[in-house]
Amino acid sequence: MADSFAPTKQDRFSFGLWTVGNPGADPFGPRVRPRIEPVDIVKNLGKLGAWGVCLHDNDLIPIDATPAQAEQKMRDFETALKDNDMVVSMGTTNLFSHPVFRDGAFTTPDPAVRRYALQKICNGMDMCIGRFKTNLYVMWGGREGTDTDCGKDAVEAFKRYRDALNYVCHYAKDRKYDVRFAIEAKPNEPRADIYLATTGSVLGFIATLDYPEMVGVNPEVGHEVMAGLNFYHVVAQAIEAGKLYHCDLNNQKIGRFDQDLRFASEDIKGAFYLVKLLEEYGYKGPKHFDAHAYRTEDIEGVWDFAYGCMRSYKILQHKAKLFAKDKEIQALVRKDIAIPSPKFSKEGHAKILKEKFDIEKMAEKGYGYEKLDQLVFDLLLGVRGS
Numbered sequence: 483m484a485d486s487f488a489p490t491k492q493d494r495f496s497f498g499l500w501t502v503g504n505p506g507a508d509p510f511g512p513r514v515r516p517r518i519e520p521v522d523i524v525k526n527l528g529k530l531g532a533w534g535v536c537l538h539d540n541d542l543i544p545i546d547a548t549p550a551q552a553e554q555k556m557r558d559f560e561t562a563l564k565d566n567d568m569v570v571s572m573g574t575t576n577l578f579s580h581p582v583f584r585d586g587a588f589t590t591p592d593p594a595v596r597r598y599a600l601q602k603i604c605n606g607m608d609m610c611i612g613r614f615k616t617n618l619y620v621m622w623g624g625r626e627g628t629d630t631d632c633g634k635d636a637v638e639a640f641k642r643y644r645d646a647l648n649y650v651c652h653y654a655k656d657r658k659y660d661v662r663f664a665i666e667a668k669p670n671e672p673r674a675d676i677y678l679a680t681t682g683s684v685l686g687f688i689a690t691l692d693y694p695e696m697v698g699v700n701p702e703v704g705h706e707v708m709a710g711l712n713f714y715h716v717v718a719q720a721i722e723a724g725k726l727y728h729c730d731l732n733n734q735k736i737g738r739f740d741q742d743l744r745f746a747s748e749d750i751k752g753a754f755y756l757v758k759l760l761e762e763y764g765y766k767g768p769k770h771f772d773a774h775a776y777r778t779e780d781i782e783g784v785w786d787f788a789y790g791c792m793r794s795y796k797i798l799q800h801k802a803k804l805f806a807k808d809k810e811i812q813a814l815v816r817k818d819i820a821i822p823s824p825k826f827s828k829e830g831h832a833k834i835l836k837e838k839f840d841i842e843k844m845a846e847k848g849y850g851y852e853k854l855d856q857l858v859f860d861l862l863l864g865v866r867g868s
């Protein structure tokens with residue numbers, strides 16, 4: 483039977499090579515399934531209905547590859563993209579795996595490591611933007627942080643962070659790259675504390691850069707939940723600021739390690755409000771699943787996982803439409819959002835001062851959210867609407 487929630491290219495679903503390519507290793511045990519070659523990832527994702535793949539430089543080119551080996555890998559990858567009608571939706575740099583980055587890349591006190599990090603990111607941009615033609619570049623500061631604050635002055639570290647981001651933007655301008663950068667926050671893991679721990683913190687930092695318009699955010703569900711935050715609110719603020727350039731979709735149980743669970747597998751209601759938000763505000767960027775299959779899975783389970791991410795998104799997209807056309811629900815959704823708040827003027831303020839408020843009366847009325855929330859529950863579980 484045809485799946486009415488099957489993904490299509492128009493959905494712009496994408497996966498990192500490191501996501502479906504995750505072989506299931508964890509700090510307590512080795513990998514449990516073979517590594518899937520990038521060209522096979524492209525082929526299989528294409529068949530499943532995905533639109534794009536994204537990658538770190540070293541997901542495709544091993545850090546010690548010779549120029550000839552690198553060229554061969556890039557050619558094979560380009561052929562696979564073309565043959566399977568797939569695009570590179572985003573590029574990024576691995577500035578966290580090699581031991582040289584053990585105390586960070588952009589923020590380490592070691593100036594030679596900082597220069598190497600700049601060389602590596604600019605080479606990664608040349609490959610992903612210059613050659614694979616993506617116009618999005620993510621920066622996740624995995625090792626930019628501390629395990630103890632005895633060794634680094636955090637104020638200096640933030641200055642170095644800013645210098646590096648400015649360098650990268652100047653480089654992109656110099657190369658005339660049509661690209662936007664998206665900074666991804668995370669509170670901890672692999673470091674005890676990572677600088678720019680939340681998306682809100684990133685938004686504040688962007689305003690201090692040389693080219694703030696080139697830089698936005700890449701919030702990830704799991705990372706904000708790890709920080710105890712409401713992801714729907716995080717994304718809403720990014721949208722309102724015009725800064726939602728990319729979005730990492732996955733799921734996470736509260737208070738755990740970075741789980742990168744299949745989208746919507748854990749917090750169905752949270753995922754619903756996220757999808758509803760992205761759809762209502764016409765988010766046009768890649769819908770990127772930064773997640774991986776459970777360690778219990780073999781390769782077949784990996785493709786079940788990938789398809790599940792996309793299917794769940796589409797089911798929730800359908801539910802968002804039902805929410806919008808459900809009369810009883812809509813009658814309970816507050817309609818006063820269209821009335822704007824006053825802007826200050828001397829005359830307007832004089833009126834506000836004169837206005838008489840019967841606050842006891844105003845406070846009497848409930849908001850009806852208990853009923854509405856239950857209707858949403860019924861809708862999500864299929865008891866209501868279809």
Ligand code: GLT
Pocket residue numbers: 500538574575620621622666702730772
């Ligand atoms: C890493 C991290 C992700 C980031 C990737 C981009 S790499 O897997 O856990 O959240 O999005 O560097």
Ligand code: MN
Pocket residue numbers: 702704705740741742772
């Ligand atoms: Mn994560």
Ligand code: MN
Pocket residue numbers: 666702730772
């Ligand atoms: Mn991520």
